[in-house]
Amino acid sequence: MSTSPPDLREVFWVMDVYREAVDYLESQHVAAEADIMEEDVFQEEAVSSFLATMNIESIDLPDTPLFSAEEMLEKRLVVIKGILESEELYLAELDTLLMPMKALRASAGTSQPVLSNQQIQTIFYQVPELRDVHRSFYSDLKARLDTHYQDELSEESGKRCFELEVGDLFLRLVNHIGLYGGFIENYEKAVEVVKKCTNSDPRFRTLAESMMSTNGTDKARTKYTFEALLYKPLDRVTKTTLVLGDLLKTTPAEHRDYAALQEALRLSRSFLSGVNESSQSKRDVTLSHDMRRQLMRDGFVVDSSEGHRSLRHLFLYTDLLLCTRFKHATRGKQDQYRFSWYLPLAGLKLCWVAEQERAPDMNVRLHSIRTKMHLLRQQLKQHSRASRGLVFTARNKKKLEELELMLFTHSPLYRLELFSSSGKSHTLLFSSLYELEEWRENIYKLTSGTIETVPPDLLTLTGACVKLRMTQQPPLHSLSSGNDRDSLCGTLTVAIHSASGLQQPAGVYVCVEVDGYEYYDRQAQTHSSVHSLNPHWDQELSFQVDGAQSMRLVCVSQRNGEDDAVLGKTTVKLESKTLSERWRRQTLRLGQVDLAISLKYSPHPLEPPSSAVQQLPLFGVHIEKVAQQEGVLVPHVVRCCVEEVERRGMLEVGIYRISGTSSDINVLKAAFNSNLREAVSRLRNAEVNSVSGVLKLYLRELPEPLIPAELFQSLAENLNIPDENSRQASMLSLLQSCPHTNRNTFLYLMHHLQRVADMQDVNKMTLLNLATVFGPSLLRPPVAGLNGPSLDISHEVVVQVQVVLCYLQCNNLPEAQTSLPRDADAEEETTHM
Incomplete structure (x- = not known):
């Protein structure tokens, strides 16, 4: 039968399936029929038919081995024996292929040659060398096995089994694997010569269609075509990688063969990957500007369609x-x-958005999954060293993988929306903003230039995914091979300070992600900064981490009326030896932005995951408690309102005197009490008088004023000091006795109000006007009878206004510290990523 030369990638894939099926039948003692004609099993029709019958509706995770070390060694011996038998069959096939070479060369010198010397060279290129390498490997492997079986009946048979070493033989074999490169490079030429001569010369056709080989211990006779024999080395190079993987799986890690087999498998896979890449470059569709279709990236994502979420493997060509x-x-x-x-x-357009929060029922479901995962891991730790718990451990590992897969599918909050020029659209979901940005970057780079799409053969393209893929498993922590001893378990706190390097003013937030087991929330974001070239947050984000080894940061710009834009991202390796309970400050380079952060880590056993805890309310709560919760000295609600007023309210007539809409103020208050980032987002779009109203409301609802009531009488007496300098010095001295949070928040507000008064020619807000507005909120008299005599209401107001006015008139008012000191004496580390 005449067919076009098969694509090497499809050939490898189909023959892997065919070979594994044959191996399975042999392992079940199902004998293959003798004297069977091996036809061209890699025909395109066979490939298409096979692909069309595939049934792939769900994802199955790999089975967890259930074998003890002794059982592994027994299976290892079976694998080695199977490899030896397979080598014997392969050598017989190579001998059959080379059998006519001598006669064909003799006829090449006659007047009527069957093949020319050049054609003979093309057909048998590298085959003799391959036979010699495998013959040497077969002989040495057989000698090792024979020696082993001679000692099998001794009392130390188990020890002998453990001492059987073959890794050096496989490493030597793989070191000669480059011979296959030349054979594969020449393969299609050889097939073309065979086909041409089969059609043109009856003598060669008779030879090519009736080559016989004696195979196996039963000496069964098998008939081959020349093309089928030429395919055998192609099959063998993929088979070598497969059997090395099987052998490594049955070799205990402490066995002396383990390292050699690992290296042999790495070299074999590397060679096969190079072959696939070379084959891909030859067969791929040519696009515009001589560009070829190549796989650029692949990975597991969640595909959202009609309200359903499905795990999918995405390939970017x-x-x-x-x-x-x-x-x-x-x-x-x-x-x-x-x-x-x-x-x-x-023509593909991309848009990404972040959902603000999940539905309550989904949060309950995710919490249930995380709790089960935590319990399973605790059980696995307890039974890891118990010999009776092998089956129990394997089952729990499988359950853990399945639960983590469910979490991977249902936890994403980020949506990447794809819009095709033909009107089709799809939505992909991601748990990680960092990973979403990597996909978006890769797609954008390919779509930014002129690109032509050649309609693909979807059946062939999908079938080739097995060979092309670079990602084997979903990104599940339970499947990773990381060493938990080097990972973090405890509380990791990240303080995001400030950023510099922006090209234009923007509202910016920072997303922080940590890896590890997903029993706890692994992602948090700062609030959005005010529009600035140098945004600052001084915001602490705290993570309960288990198995964490890296942290990823993404800096995002929010621009009015436009989609959010990622300014930069980076990854930081987390090492327990370099982290401690003291803050460690460093500067990271994220694209065009330099980001200042501090880290501290407290190792400790973790409690089981608790249900999602809502943010504690801010209004009506003691300011020290709010500041402690946020890890700052000036609460974010104060800073965010001040920054927003300074951004767009400094020229507003009557700012802080004219009230905003009460409904808008209440909406903002509720937002601050539940979700800081959402509140800041609403703040940017609210009327500026509503923003100033929120700040006044927060100060008014504090259980205790910023200036403690016990200082009221002393401050009132200091107002009577006639010398202005002495009066201000005494007032500032009294201010030093305030708690840190109260004092710094008060100073922060005073400096802001001074800047507002600097614009009084436009906004009509003098220092006296501002003192009149804020005095009753910032200073209150003590409760009658507790800390001195009561005052009449008129005198109270006068004292409140005059005290605040006195501070506003100070030219040497100390600067406010907005965040807690974080090892200021430590050397700052700059990391460029």
């Missing part, structure tokens, strides 16, 4: 996005993909 449904290989089967949808990159 140079000209299109391919979304597939994935099913991991069960035992004895091949990983499989089924087409879901694709979008051309030409």
Whole structure:
């Protein structure tokens, strides 16, 4: 049968499935029929038919091994024996392929040659060298096994089994794997010569269609075509990688072969990856400007369609996005993909948004999943060293993987919306803003230039995903091989200070993500700063971490009327040896932005995850409690309102005197009591008089005023000091006795009101006007009978206004400290990412 040369990538994939099926039958003692003609099993029709029958509706996680070290060694011996038998069969096939070479070379010198010397060289290129390498490997492996079986009946048979070493043989074999590179490079030429000569010369056709080989211990005779024999080395190079993986799985980590087998597998996979890449560059569709379709990125995402969330494997090519449904290989089967949808990159528009919060029922569901995950891990820790708990441990690991997969599917809050020029659209969901931005960046780079889309063969493209993919598993922590001993467990606190380097003023927030087990929230964001070239937050974000090894930061700009834009991102490695309970300050480079942060870490056992705790209310709460909760000296509600007024209210006539709408003020108050970031977002769009009204309301509702009541009488007496300098000095001295939070918040507010008064020619707000507005909120007399004689109401107001006015008139008013000191004497570390 004449067919076009098969695509190497598809050939590798289909033959892997075929070979694994044969191996499975052999392991079940199902004998293959002798004297069977091996036809061209890699025909395109066979490939299409096989792909069309794939059924991939769900994802299965890999089975967890249930074997003890002794059982692994027994299975390892079975694997080695199977490899030896397979090598014997392969050598017989190579000998059959080389059998006519000598006769063909002899005829090349006659007047009627069957093949020319050049054609012979093309057909048999590198085959003799491959046979010699495998013959040497087979001989050495057989000798090792024979020696082992001779000692099998001794009392130390278990020890002998453990001492059987073959890793050096596989490493030596793989070091010669480069021979296959030349064979593969020449393969299509060789097939073309065979086909051409089969069609043109009856002598060669007879030879090419009736080559016989004696295989196996039963000496069964098998008939091959020349093309089928030429394919055998292609099959073998992929088979080598597979059997190395099987051998490594059955080799205990403490075995002396383990390191050598690991290196052999790495080299084999690296070679195969290079072959695939080379094959891809040859067969790919040519796009505009001589660009070829190549895989640029792949990974697992959540696809949202009609309210349903589904785990999908996404592939980004140079000209299109391919979304597939994935099913991991069960035992004895091949990983499989089924087409879901694709979008051309030409004309593709992207938009990302962050949902403010999840539905209450979803939060309950996620909390239930996290609690179960935490309990399972605790049980796994308890049974990890118990010999009787192997099956129990395996089952719990499987359950943990399934629960983490559910969390991965249902926890995302970020949406990446894709809009095609043809009108089609799809929505992808991400738990990580950092990962979403990586996908967006990769897609944007490809769509920013002129690009042409050649309609793909979706069946072939989907089928090739097994070989092309760079990501094997969903990003589940339970599947990672990281060392928990080097990870963080306890409380990690991140203080986000300020940023510099912006090209234009913007409202900016910072998103912080940590990795590890997902029993606790792993992501938090600062509030949005006021529009500025140098935004600052001094906001603390606290994480309960378990298994954390890295932290990712994303700096995002919010511009009125436009989509949020990521200014930069970076990753920070978390090492317990470099972190402590003292703050450690550093500056990170995130794209165009330099971000100043501090870190501290307190290791301790963690409590089970609790349900999502809502933010404690801010209004009507003692200011020290609010500041302690936020890790600052001036509460964010005060700073955010002040910054917003200074951004767009300094020229507003009657600012702080003219009240905003009470309904708007109440809405902002409720927002601050529940979600700081949402509150700041609302603040930017509210009437500026409502913003000033929120600040006045917060100060008015404090259980205790900023200036403690016990100072009222002393301050009133100091107003009678005739010398202005002495009076101000005494007033400032009294202010020093206030609690840190009260004093710094008061000073922060005073400096702000001084700046407002500087614009009194426009806003009509003098220092006296401002003192009159704020005096009753900032200073209150003591309750009658507790701290001195009571005053009449008229004298109270006079004292309140005059005290605040006195502070506003100070030219040497100390600067306010907005955040807690964080090891100011420590050397600042600058990290460029």
